[in-house]
Amino acid sequence: MGADVVTESKDRREPVGGRLTVNRPGRGGHGGPVADERSVIFDVQNLSVFYGEFRAVREVSLPVHRNEITALIGPSGCGKTTVLRCFNRMNDLIDGARIEGTILYHGVDLYERGVDPVEVRRRVGMVFQKPNPFPKSIFDNIAFGPRIAGFKGNMADLVEESLQKAALWDEVKDKLKESGMALSGGQQQRLCIARAIAVQPDVILMDEPCSALDPIATLRIEELMQQLVSDYTIIIVTHNMQQAARVSDRTAFFTVDVRHDGQRTGTLVEVDATDKMFTNPSDPRTEDYVTGRFG
Amino acid sequence: MQAPRRKFHDELDALESEIVTEADLAGNALSRACDALARRDDRLAGEVIAGDDLIDERYIDVERRVLDLLATQTPVASDLRLVSAILHINLHLERIGDMAVNIAKMAIATRTLPTNETVLGQLQEMAEVAGSMLRTALAAFVRRDLALATALPEMDDPVDRLNRGMYREVVGLAGDPKMLEWGIHMNIVSRQLERVADHAVDIGEQVAFLLTGEFKEFTDASHPVS
Numbered sequence: 001m002g003a004d005v006v007t008e009s010k011d012r013r014e015p016v017g018g019r020l021t022v023n024r025p026g027r028g029g030h031g032g033p034v035a036d037e038r039s040v041i042f043d044v045q046n047l048s049v050f051y052g053e054f055r056a057v058r059e060v061s062l063p064v065h066r067n068e069i070t071a072l073i074g075p076s077g078c079g080k081t082t083v084l085r086c087f088n089r090m091n092d093l094i095d096g097a098r099i100e101g102t103i104l105y106h107g108v109d110l111y112e113r114g115v116d117p118v119e120v121r122r123r124v125g126m127v128f129q130k131p132n133p134f135p136k137s138i139f140d141n142i143a144f145g146p147r148i149a150g151f152k153g154n155m156a157d158l159v160e161e162s163l164q165k166a167a168l169w170d171e172v173k174d175k176l177k178e179s180g181m182a183l184s185g186g187q188q189q190r191l192c193i194a195r196a197i198a199v200q201p202d203v204i205l206m207d208e209p210c211s212a213l214d215p216i217a218t219l220r221i222e223e224l225m226q227q228l229v230s231d232y233t234i235i236i237v238t239h240n241m242q243q244a245a246r247v248s249d250r251t252a253f254f255t256v257d258v259r260h261d262g263q264r265t266g267t268l269v270e271v272d273a274t275d276k277m278f279t280n281p282s283d284p285r286t287e288d289y290v291t292g293r294f295g
Numbered sequence: 296m297q298a299p300r301r302k303f304h305d306e307l308d309a310l311e312s313e314i315v316t317e318a319d320l321a322g323n324a325l326s327r328a329c330d331a332l333a334r335r336d337d338r339l340a341g342e343v344i345a346g347d348d349l350i351d352e353r354y355i356d357v358e359r360r361v362l363d364l365l366a367t368q369t370p371v372a373s374d375l376r377l378v379s380a381i382l383h384i385n386l387h388l389e390r391i392g393d394m395a396v397n398i399a400k401m402a403i404a405t406r407t408l409p410t411n412e413t414v415l416g417q418l419q420e421m422a423e424v425a426g427s428m429l430r431t432a433l434a435a436f437v438r439r440d441l442a443l444a445t446a447l448p449e450m451d452d453p454v455d456r457l458n459r460g461m462y463r464e465v466v467g468l469a470g471d472p473k474m475l476e477w478g479i480h481m482n483i484v485s486r487q488l489e490r491v492a493d494h495a496v497d498i499g500e501q502v503a504f505l506l507t508g509e510f511k512e513f514t515d516a517s518h519p520v521s
Binding site: 182 | 299300303304370371372373374375376398487507509
Protein backbone atom coordinates (compact mmCIF):
# COMPACT_ATOMS: atom_id res chain seq x y z
CA MET A 1 0.00 0.00 0.00
CA GLY A 2 1.34 3.42 -0.92
CA ALA A 3 2.05 5.98 1.76
CA ASP A 4 -0.56 8.27 0.21
CA VAL A 5 -3.21 5.69 0.96
CA VAL A 6 -2.13 5.56 4.58
CA THR A 7 -2.33 9.32 4.73
CA GLU A 8 -5.69 9.18 3.09
CA SER A 9 -6.75 6.51 5.51
CA LYS A 10 -5.62 8.52 8.48
CA ASP A 11 -7.41 11.58 7.11
CA ARG A 12 -10.59 9.59 6.72
CA ARG A 13 -10.27 8.34 10.24
CA GLU A 14 -10.63 11.78 11.67
CA PRO A 15 -13.53 12.00 14.09
CA VAL A 16 -16.94 12.62 12.58
CA GLY A 17 -18.00 15.91 14.07
CA GLY A 18 -15.31 15.29 16.65
CA ARG A 19 -17.26 12.36 17.99
CA LEU A 20 -15.58 9.23 16.67
CA THR A 21 -12.00 8.51 17.55
CA VAL A 22 -10.12 5.41 16.58
CA ASN A 23 -7.16 3.67 18.12
CA ARG A 24 -5.91 0.42 16.68
CA PRO A 25 -3.22 -1.29 18.70
CA GLY A 26 -2.17 -4.66 17.34
CA ARG A 27 -3.76 -7.95 18.22
CA GLY A 28 -2.14 -9.67 21.12
CA GLY A 29 -2.11 -13.07 19.42
CA HIS A 30 -4.80 -15.49 18.37
CA GLY A 31 -4.57 -17.76 21.36
CA GLY A 32 -7.92 -16.91 22.89
CA PRO A 33 -9.84 -13.96 24.21
CA VAL A 34 -7.92 -11.22 25.93
CA ALA A 35 -9.97 -9.92 28.81
CA ASP A 36 -8.64 -6.41 28.75
CA GLU A 37 -11.02 -3.50 29.14
CA ARG A 38 -8.98 -1.42 26.70
CA SER A 39 -9.53 -4.04 24.05
CA VAL A 40 -13.29 -3.49 24.02
CA ILE A 41 -14.17 -1.88 20.70
CA PHE A 42 -17.95 -2.06 21.02
CA ASP A 43 -19.60 -1.92 24.41
CA VAL A 44 -23.28 -2.76 24.04
CA GLN A 45 -25.30 -1.75 27.08
CA ASN A 46 -28.93 -2.73 27.61
CA LEU A 47 -29.67 -2.65 23.90
CA SER A 48 -33.27 -3.11 22.87
CA VAL A 49 -34.31 -2.89 19.23
CA PHE A 50 -37.83 -2.00 18.15
CA TYR A 51 -39.55 -2.18 14.81
CA GLY A 52 -42.46 0.15 15.48
CA GLU A 53 -44.15 -1.16 18.62
CA PHE A 54 -42.58 -4.60 18.25
CA ARG A 55 -39.59 -5.19 20.44
CA ALA A 56 -37.34 -7.52 18.43
CA VAL A 57 -34.46 -7.66 20.90
CA ARG A 58 -34.45 -7.01 24.64
CA GLU A 59 -31.72 -5.57 26.83
CA VAL A 60 -28.58 -6.99 25.32
CA SER A 61 -25.29 -6.17 27.01
CA LEU A 62 -22.24 -7.40 25.18
CA PRO A 63 -18.59 -6.40 24.83
CA VAL A 64 -16.92 -6.88 21.45
CA HIS A 65 -13.15 -7.10 21.66
CA ARG A 66 -10.66 -5.64 19.23
CA ASN A 67 -8.94 -8.01 16.79
CA GLU A 68 -11.12 -10.88 17.80
CA ILE A 69 -13.82 -12.80 15.99
CA THR A 70 -17.07 -12.66 17.89
CA ALA A 71 -19.75 -15.08 16.76
CA LEU A 72 -23.45 -14.47 17.34
CA ILE A 73 -25.40 -17.72 17.34
CA GLY A 74 -28.93 -18.76 18.17
CA PRO A 75 -32.16 -20.04 16.65
CA SER A 76 -34.08 -18.18 13.97
CA GLY A 77 -35.78 -15.08 15.29
CA CYS A 78 -33.43 -14.66 18.25
CA GLY A 79 -32.33 -11.23 17.05
CA LYS A 80 -28.71 -11.96 16.22
CA THR A 81 -28.87 -10.35 12.77
CA THR A 82 -30.86 -7.44 14.21
CA VAL A 83 -28.10 -6.86 16.75
CA LEU A 84 -25.41 -7.24 14.07
CA ARG A 85 -27.08 -4.54 11.98
CA CYS A 86 -27.00 -2.18 14.95
CA PHE A 87 -23.20 -2.14 14.90
CA ASN A 88 -23.14 -0.12 11.69
CA ARG A 89 -26.58 1.46 11.99
CA MET A 90 -28.00 -0.54 9.12
CA ASN A 91 -31.30 -0.68 10.99
CA ASP A 92 -31.59 3.08 10.49
CA LEU A 93 -32.56 2.26 6.92
CA ILE A 94 -35.70 0.45 8.11
CA ASP A 95 -38.79 2.58 8.74
CA GLY A 96 -39.85 2.55 12.37
CA ALA A 97 -36.64 0.91 13.60
CA ARG A 98 -35.22 2.41 16.76
CA ILE A 99 -33.06 1.35 19.66
CA GLU A 100 -32.97 1.85 23.41
CA GLY A 101 -29.76 1.48 25.36
CA THR A 102 -26.35 2.38 24.02
CA ILE A 103 -23.66 1.02 21.76
CA LEU A 104 -20.33 2.59 22.58
CA TYR A 105 -17.80 2.43 19.74
CA HIS A 106 -14.34 3.28 21.05
CA GLY A 107 -16.19 4.85 23.94
CA VAL A 108 -18.42 7.03 21.74
CA ASP A 109 -22.17 6.52 21.59
CA LEU A 110 -22.78 5.25 18.06
CA TYR A 111 -26.34 6.58 18.06
CA GLU A 112 -25.52 10.00 19.45
CA ARG A 113 -26.85 12.95 17.51
CA GLY A 114 -24.24 14.21 15.10
CA VAL A 115 -22.64 10.83 14.43
CA ASP A 116 -22.73 10.32 10.67
CA PRO A 117 -24.16 6.86 9.89
CA VAL A 118 -22.42 6.85 6.52
CA GLU A 119 -19.07 7.31 8.21
CA VAL A 120 -20.04 4.61 10.69
CA ARG A 121 -20.72 2.22 7.81
CA ARG A 122 -17.35 3.00 6.25
CA ARG A 123 -15.58 2.16 9.47
CA VAL A 124 -17.83 -0.80 10.16
CA GLY A 125 -18.16 -2.72 6.91
CA MET A 126 -20.58 -5.50 6.16
CA VAL A 127 -20.53 -8.74 4.20
CA PHE A 128 -23.90 -10.27 3.48
CA GLN A 129 -25.32 -13.76 3.29
CA LYS A 130 -25.52 -13.79 -0.50
CA PRO A 131 -22.48 -12.50 -2.38
CA ASN A 132 -23.59 -9.23 -3.94
CA PRO A 133 -20.86 -7.88 -6.22
CA PHE A 134 -21.76 -4.82 -8.25
CA PRO A 135 -22.42 -5.51 -11.95
CA LYS A 136 -19.06 -3.99 -12.71
CA SER A 137 -15.55 -5.18 -13.34
CA ILE A 138 -13.58 -6.81 -10.55
CA PHE A 139 -11.37 -3.70 -10.41
CA ASP A 140 -14.31 -1.33 -10.19
CA ASN A 141 -15.99 -3.42 -7.52
CA ILE A 142 -13.03 -2.65 -5.28
CA ALA A 143 -12.42 0.91 -6.49
CA PHE A 144 -16.03 2.01 -6.17
CA GLY A 145 -16.07 2.68 -2.44
CA PRO A 146 -12.70 4.46 -2.22
CA ARG A 147 -13.63 6.68 -5.20
CA ILE A 148 -16.86 7.73 -3.51
CA ALA A 149 -14.88 8.44 -0.35
CA GLY A 150 -12.56 10.70 -2.35
CA PHE A 151 -9.51 8.46 -2.37
CA LYS A 152 -6.65 10.26 -4.12
CA GLY A 153 -3.90 7.64 -3.92
CA ASN A 154 -2.80 4.93 -6.29
CA MET A 155 -6.00 3.03 -6.96
CA ALA A 156 -4.26 0.09 -8.63
CA ASP A 157 -2.18 -0.45 -5.50
CA LEU A 158 -5.24 -0.21 -3.30
CA VAL A 159 -7.18 -2.70 -5.45
CA GLU A 160 -4.27 -5.13 -5.43
CA GLU A 161 -3.78 -4.89 -1.69
CA SER A 162 -7.47 -5.35 -1.01
CA LEU A 163 -7.61 -8.41 -3.25
CA GLN A 164 -4.41 -9.76 -1.69
CA LYS A 165 -5.87 -9.38 1.79
CA ALA A 166 -9.03 -11.15 0.66
CA ALA A 167 -6.93 -14.04 -0.73
CA LEU A 168 -8.35 -13.44 -4.20
CA TRP A 169 -5.52 -11.66 -6.03
CA ASP A 170 -3.85 -14.75 -7.47
CA GLU A 171 -7.13 -15.91 -8.95
CA VAL A 172 -8.19 -12.63 -10.56
CA LYS A 173 -5.03 -10.60 -11.22
CA ASP A 174 -5.19 -11.37 -14.95
CA LYS A 175 -8.86 -10.56 -15.36
CA LEU A 176 -9.45 -7.43 -13.36
CA LYS A 177 -11.51 -5.95 -16.17
CA GLU A 178 -13.88 -8.89 -16.25
CA SER A 179 -17.21 -8.73 -14.49
CA GLY A 180 -17.29 -9.56 -10.80
CA MET A 181 -20.53 -11.39 -11.50
CA ALA A 182 -18.62 -13.99 -13.55
CA LEU A 183 -16.73 -15.27 -10.52
CA SER A 184 -17.76 -18.37 -8.55
CA GLY A 185 -19.87 -17.90 -5.40
CA GLY A 186 -16.88 -18.26 -3.10
CA GLN A 187 -14.82 -15.86 -5.19
CA GLN A 188 -17.70 -13.38 -5.27
CA GLN A 189 -17.88 -13.49 -1.48
CA ARG A 190 -14.13 -12.88 -1.20
CA LEU A 191 -14.58 -10.03 -3.69
CA CYS A 192 -17.19 -8.55 -1.37
CA ILE A 193 -14.76 -8.92 1.53
CA ALA A 194 -12.06 -7.19 -0.56
CA ARG A 195 -14.57 -4.45 -1.35
CA ALA A 196 -15.26 -3.99 2.35
CA ILE A 197 -11.54 -3.89 3.13
CA ALA A 198 -10.82 -1.30 0.41
CA VAL A 199 -12.40 1.53 2.40
CA GLN A 200 -10.13 0.83 5.39
CA PRO A 201 -12.72 -0.32 7.89
CA ASP A 202 -12.08 -0.93 11.55
CA VAL A 203 -14.67 -3.69 11.90
CA ILE A 204 -16.14 -6.20 9.47
CA LEU A 205 -19.64 -7.50 10.12
CA MET A 206 -20.51 -10.80 8.46
CA ASP A 207 -24.10 -11.96 8.21
CA GLU A 208 -24.01 -15.69 7.50
CA PRO A 209 -21.27 -15.14 4.92
CA CYS A 210 -20.92 -18.82 4.01
CA SER A 211 -24.51 -19.98 3.92
CA ALA A 212 -24.59 -19.84 0.11
CA LEU A 213 -21.19 -21.45 -0.35
CA ASP A 214 -20.00 -25.02 -0.73
CA PRO A 215 -17.82 -26.57 2.03
CA ILE A 216 -14.48 -25.80 0.35
CA ALA A 217 -15.42 -22.17 -0.35
CA THR A 218 -16.67 -22.00 3.24
CA LEU A 219 -13.35 -23.19 4.61
CA ARG A 220 -11.52 -20.62 2.47
CA ILE A 221 -13.65 -17.82 3.92
CA GLU A 222 -13.03 -19.16 7.42
CA GLU A 223 -9.29 -19.27 6.76
CA LEU A 224 -9.49 -15.74 5.42
CA MET A 225 -11.27 -14.58 8.56
CA GLN A 226 -8.44 -16.00 10.65
CA GLN A 227 -5.97 -13.97 8.59
CA LEU A 228 -8.01 -10.77 8.59
CA VAL A 229 -8.54 -10.72 12.32
CA SER A 230 -4.97 -9.54 12.91
CA ASP A 231 -5.98 -6.28 11.22
CA TYR A 232 -9.71 -6.07 11.83
CA THR A 233 -12.35 -6.87 14.37
CA ILE A 234 -14.90 -9.33 13.00
CA ILE A 235 -18.43 -10.02 14.16
CA ILE A 236 -20.13 -12.93 12.45
CA VAL A 237 -23.69 -14.17 12.57
CA THR A 238 -23.85 -17.84 11.70
CA HIS A 239 -26.38 -20.62 11.86
CA ASN A 240 -23.53 -23.07 11.63
CA MET A 241 -22.48 -23.72 15.21
CA GLN A 242 -19.39 -25.61 14.14
CA GLN A 243 -18.35 -22.59 12.11
CA ALA A 244 -18.67 -20.45 15.23
CA ALA A 245 -16.66 -23.04 17.14
CA ARG A 246 -13.98 -23.20 14.44
CA VAL A 247 -13.38 -19.54 13.78
CA SER A 248 -14.43 -17.38 16.70
CA ASP A 249 -12.67 -16.29 19.86
CA ARG A 250 -15.86 -15.40 21.66
CA THR A 251 -19.40 -16.61 21.17
CA ALA A 252 -22.64 -14.93 22.14
CA PHE A 253 -25.72 -17.14 22.34
CA PHE A 254 -29.11 -15.56 21.77
CA THR A 255 -32.49 -17.17 22.23
CA VAL A 256 -36.15 -16.26 21.78
CA ASP A 257 -38.43 -15.48 24.69
CA VAL A 258 -42.09 -16.06 23.91
CA ARG A 259 -44.48 -13.93 25.96
CA HIS A 260 -47.87 -15.13 27.12
CA ASP A 261 -49.46 -13.18 24.24
CA GLY A 262 -47.21 -14.97 21.77
CA GLN A 263 -44.86 -12.06 21.13
CA ARG A 264 -41.33 -13.27 20.47
CA THR A 265 -38.35 -11.25 21.60
CA GLY A 266 -34.69 -12.02 21.12
CA THR A 267 -32.49 -12.02 24.18
CA LEU A 268 -28.84 -12.66 24.92
CA VAL A 269 -28.32 -15.72 27.10
CA GLU A 270 -24.56 -15.57 27.60
CA VAL A 271 -21.32 -14.56 25.99
CA ASP A 272 -18.04 -16.26 26.77
CA ALA A 273 -14.82 -17.62 25.29
CA THR A 274 -15.79 -19.93 22.44
CA ASP A 275 -13.99 -22.98 23.83
CA LYS A 276 -15.88 -22.53 27.10
CA MET A 277 -19.20 -22.13 25.29
CA PHE A 278 -18.68 -25.39 23.41
CA THR A 279 -17.25 -27.50 26.23
CA ASN A 280 -18.86 -26.21 29.39
CA PRO A 281 -21.38 -23.40 28.88
CA SER A 282 -22.64 -21.70 32.02
CA ASP A 283 -26.30 -21.45 31.10
CA PRO A 284 -28.45 -24.57 30.61
CA ARG A 285 -30.21 -22.88 27.68
CA THR A 286 -26.89 -22.67 25.85
CA GLU A 287 -26.18 -26.29 26.75
CA ASP A 288 -29.56 -27.37 25.37
CA TYR A 289 -29.07 -25.41 22.15
CA VAL A 290 -25.52 -26.44 21.30
CA THR A 291 -26.18 -30.09 22.12
CA GLY A 292 -29.46 -30.10 20.20
CA ARG A 293 -31.54 -30.94 23.28
CA PHE A 294 -34.03 -28.12 22.82
CA GLY A 295 -37.51 -28.78 21.52
CA MET B 296 -41.72 -32.26 19.52
CA GLN B 297 -38.94 -34.82 19.26
CA ALA B 298 -35.50 -33.57 20.23
CA PRO B 299 -33.58 -32.92 17.01
CA ARG B 300 -30.58 -35.11 17.77
CA ARG B 301 -32.43 -38.17 19.01
CA LYS B 302 -30.34 -40.69 17.07
CA PHE B 303 -27.10 -39.19 18.38
CA HIS B 304 -28.31 -39.11 21.96
CA ASP B 305 -29.67 -42.66 21.69
CA GLU B 306 -26.20 -43.78 20.60
CA LEU B 307 -24.64 -41.91 23.55
CA ASP B 308 -27.06 -43.71 25.89
CA ALA B 309 -26.20 -47.03 24.25
CA LEU B 310 -22.47 -46.40 24.66
CA GLU B 311 -22.99 -45.61 28.32
CA SER B 312 -24.79 -48.94 28.72
CA GLU B 313 -21.88 -50.67 26.99
CA ILE B 314 -19.51 -49.11 29.52
CA VAL B 315 -21.64 -50.38 32.40
CA THR B 316 -21.64 -53.89 30.94
CA GLU B 317 -17.89 -53.74 30.28
CA ALA B 318 -17.37 -52.67 33.90
CA ASP B 319 -19.39 -55.67 35.07
CA LEU B 320 -17.27 -57.98 32.92
CA ALA B 321 -14.02 -56.42 34.17
CA GLY B 322 -15.18 -56.51 37.81
CA ASN B 323 -16.23 -60.16 37.48
CA ALA B 324 -12.93 -61.06 35.83
CA LEU B 325 -11.05 -59.45 38.71
CA SER B 326 -13.13 -61.21 41.34
CA ARG B 327 -12.84 -64.60 39.62
CA ALA B 328 -9.08 -64.19 39.10
CA CYS B 329 -8.63 -63.56 42.82
CA ASP B 330 -10.85 -66.56 43.62
CA ALA B 331 -8.75 -68.70 41.28
CA LEU B 332 -5.64 -67.53 43.10
CA ALA B 333 -7.04 -68.21 46.58
CA ARG B 334 -8.58 -71.58 45.63
CA ARG B 335 -5.75 -72.65 43.29
CA ASP B 336 -8.34 -73.25 40.63
CA ASP B 337 -6.63 -73.56 37.25
CA ARG B 338 -9.86 -74.02 35.35
CA LEU B 339 -11.31 -70.80 36.74
CA ALA B 340 -8.07 -68.95 36.00
CA GLY B 341 -8.19 -70.26 32.43
CA GLU B 342 -11.76 -69.00 32.06
CA VAL B 343 -10.69 -65.54 33.18
CA ILE B 344 -7.88 -65.50 30.62
CA ALA B 345 -10.13 -66.73 27.81
CA GLY B 346 -12.92 -64.35 28.85
CA ASP B 347 -10.73 -61.30 28.36
CA ASP B 348 -11.44 -61.51 24.63
CA LEU B 349 -15.01 -60.45 25.38
CA ILE B 350 -13.80 -57.36 27.23
CA ASP B 351 -11.36 -56.53 24.45
CA GLU B 352 -14.06 -56.89 21.78
CA ARG B 353 -16.32 -54.56 23.73
CA TYR B 354 -13.47 -52.11 24.25
CA ILE B 355 -12.72 -52.00 20.51
CA ASP B 356 -16.40 -51.69 19.65
CA VAL B 357 -16.88 -48.74 22.04
CA GLU B 358 -13.70 -47.10 20.77
CA ARG B 359 -14.87 -47.41 17.15
CA ARG B 360 -18.33 -46.10 17.92
CA VAL B 361 -16.93 -43.14 19.86
CA LEU B 362 -14.71 -42.25 16.91
CA ASP B 363 -17.74 -42.50 14.63
CA LEU B 364 -19.59 -40.08 16.87
CA LEU B 365 -16.68 -37.66 16.90
CA ALA B 366 -16.38 -37.85 13.13
CA THR B 367 -20.03 -37.55 12.28
CA GLN B 368 -21.79 -35.81 15.15
CA THR B 369 -19.27 -33.24 16.43
CA PRO B 370 -20.49 -33.46 20.01
CA VAL B 371 -20.18 -30.34 22.15
CA ALA B 372 -20.67 -29.23 25.78
CA SER B 373 -21.89 -32.02 28.11
CA ASP B 374 -22.14 -34.41 25.15
CA LEU B 375 -18.48 -33.79 24.34
CA ARG B 376 -17.50 -34.31 27.97
CA LEU B 377 -19.51 -37.56 28.07
CA VAL B 378 -17.89 -38.83 24.87
CA SER B 379 -14.45 -37.97 26.27
CA ALA B 380 -15.27 -39.66 29.59
CA ILE B 381 -16.53 -42.80 27.81
CA LEU B 382 -13.35 -42.94 25.75
CA HIS B 383 -11.17 -42.77 28.87
CA ILE B 384 -13.28 -45.04 31.06
CA ASN B 385 -13.38 -47.60 28.27
CA LEU B 386 -9.58 -47.77 28.31
CA HIS B 387 -9.43 -47.98 32.11
CA LEU B 388 -11.85 -50.93 32.05
CA GLU B 389 -9.87 -52.72 29.36
CA ARG B 390 -6.74 -52.29 31.48
CA ILE B 391 -8.55 -53.68 34.54
CA GLY B 392 -9.50 -56.70 32.43
CA ASP B 393 -5.84 -57.16 31.53
CA MET B 394 -4.87 -56.98 35.20
CA ALA B 395 -7.38 -59.70 36.01
CA VAL B 396 -5.69 -61.80 33.32
CA ASN B 397 -2.28 -61.11 34.89
CA ILE B 398 -3.57 -62.26 38.28
CA ALA B 399 -5.09 -65.39 36.70
CA LYS B 400 -1.73 -66.16 35.08
CA MET B 401 -0.03 -65.74 38.47
CA ALA B 402 -2.54 -68.21 39.92
CA ILE B 403 -1.58 -70.82 37.31
CA ALA B 404 2.13 -70.13 37.60
CA THR B 405 2.16 -70.60 41.38
CA ARG B 406 -0.26 -73.51 41.81
CA THR B 407 2.43 -75.94 42.98
CA LEU B 408 4.19 -73.50 45.31
CA PRO B 409 3.59 -73.18 49.04
CA THR B 410 1.43 -70.28 50.19
CA ASN B 411 1.21 -67.91 53.13
CA GLU B 412 -2.12 -67.16 54.79
CA THR B 413 -1.19 -63.63 55.87
CA VAL B 414 -0.26 -62.62 52.34
CA LEU B 415 -3.34 -64.27 50.87
CA GLY B 416 -5.52 -62.50 53.44
CA GLN B 417 -4.04 -59.13 52.55
CA LEU B 418 -4.48 -59.77 48.84
CA GLN B 419 -8.08 -60.78 49.49
CA GLU B 420 -8.67 -57.53 51.36
CA MET B 421 -7.07 -55.51 48.54
CA ALA B 422 -9.20 -57.32 45.96
CA GLU B 423 -12.39 -56.60 47.89
CA VAL B 424 -11.59 -52.90 48.25
CA ALA B 425 -10.46 -52.56 44.61
CA GLY B 426 -13.63 -54.31 43.43
CA SER B 427 -15.73 -52.07 45.63
CA MET B 428 -13.95 -49.01 44.26
CA LEU B 429 -14.68 -50.09 40.71
CA ARG B 430 -18.37 -50.49 41.54
CA THR B 431 -18.37 -47.11 43.29
CA ALA B 432 -16.73 -45.40 40.31
CA LEU B 433 -19.30 -46.85 37.94
CA ALA B 434 -22.16 -45.93 40.28
CA ALA B 435 -20.82 -42.35 40.36
CA PHE B 436 -20.75 -42.39 36.55
CA VAL B 437 -24.25 -43.77 36.11
CA ARG B 438 -25.80 -41.54 38.81
CA ARG B 439 -23.69 -38.49 37.89
CA ASP B 440 -22.72 -38.36 41.58
CA LEU B 441 -19.78 -36.03 42.20
CA ALA B 442 -19.60 -36.77 45.95
CA LEU B 443 -19.31 -40.50 45.24
CA ALA B 444 -16.58 -39.89 42.68
CA THR B 445 -14.56 -37.69 45.01
CA ALA B 446 -14.79 -40.35 47.76
CA LEU B 447 -12.63 -42.72 45.74
CA PRO B 448 -9.15 -41.47 46.76
CA GLU B 449 -9.97 -42.13 50.41
CA MET B 450 -11.16 -45.63 49.55
CA ASP B 451 -7.82 -46.14 47.81
CA ASP B 452 -5.75 -45.47 50.93
CA PRO B 453 -5.93 -49.00 52.46
CA VAL B 454 -5.06 -50.54 49.08
CA ASP B 455 -1.98 -48.35 48.83
CA ARG B 456 -1.05 -49.14 52.41
CA LEU B 457 -1.39 -52.91 51.93
CA ASN B 458 0.55 -52.75 48.68
CA ARG B 459 3.40 -50.91 50.36
CA GLY B 460 3.38 -53.50 53.18
CA MET B 461 3.42 -56.42 50.76
CA TYR B 462 7.12 -55.99 50.04
CA ARG B 463 7.95 -56.50 53.72
CA GLU B 464 5.71 -59.57 53.89
CA VAL B 465 7.48 -61.09 50.90
CA VAL B 466 10.92 -60.33 52.32
CA GLY B 467 9.78 -62.19 55.42
CA LEU B 468 9.38 -65.32 53.27
CA ALA B 469 12.99 -65.23 52.13
CA GLY B 470 14.03 -68.17 54.30
CA ASP B 471 12.28 -70.67 52.02
CA PRO B 472 13.19 -70.40 48.32
CA LYS B 473 9.88 -71.92 47.14
CA MET B 474 7.92 -69.67 49.45
CA LEU B 475 9.96 -66.70 48.28
CA GLU B 476 9.22 -67.57 44.66
CA TRP B 477 5.53 -67.64 45.47
CA GLY B 478 5.85 -64.38 47.41
CA ILE B 479 7.52 -62.57 44.51
CA HIS B 480 4.59 -63.56 42.31
CA MET B 481 2.18 -62.33 44.99
CA ASN B 482 4.00 -59.02 45.08
CA ILE B 483 3.13 -58.71 41.40
CA VAL B 484 -0.49 -59.59 42.19
CA SER B 485 -0.50 -56.89 44.86
CA ARG B 486 0.81 -54.40 42.34
CA GLN B 487 -1.97 -55.38 39.91
CA LEU B 488 -4.63 -54.83 42.56
CA GLU B 489 -3.14 -51.49 43.49
CA ARG B 490 -3.29 -50.47 39.81
CA VAL B 491 -6.93 -51.59 39.58
CA ALA B 492 -7.75 -49.28 42.47
CA ASP B 493 -5.86 -46.46 40.75
CA HIS B 494 -7.88 -47.02 37.58
CA ALA B 495 -11.05 -46.75 39.67
CA VAL B 496 -9.83 -43.39 41.00
CA ASP B 497 -9.09 -42.30 37.44
CA ILE B 498 -12.62 -43.24 36.41
CA GLY B 499 -13.82 -41.06 39.27
CA GLU B 500 -11.76 -38.19 37.85
CA GLN B 501 -13.49 -38.65 34.52
CA VAL B 502 -16.86 -38.52 36.26
CA ALA B 503 -15.85 -35.28 37.98
CA PHE B 504 -14.76 -33.84 34.63
CA LEU B 505 -18.05 -34.89 33.08
CA LEU B 506 -19.97 -33.13 35.84
CA THR B 507 -17.89 -29.99 36.35
CA GLY B 508 -16.14 -29.41 33.03
CA GLU B 509 -12.84 -29.09 34.86
CA PHE B 510 -10.26 -31.82 34.79
CA LYS B 511 -8.27 -32.27 37.98
CA GLU B 512 -6.31 -35.22 39.23
CA PHE B 513 -7.71 -36.25 42.60
CA THR B 514 -4.22 -37.22 43.71
CA ASP B 515 -0.84 -36.46 42.28
CA ALA B 516 1.79 -39.14 42.78
CA SER B 517 4.60 -36.70 41.98
CA HIS B 518 3.36 -34.19 44.56
CA PRO B 519 1.76 -36.25 47.33
CA VAL B 520 -0.09 -34.48 50.12
CA SER B 521 2.24 -34.55 53.12
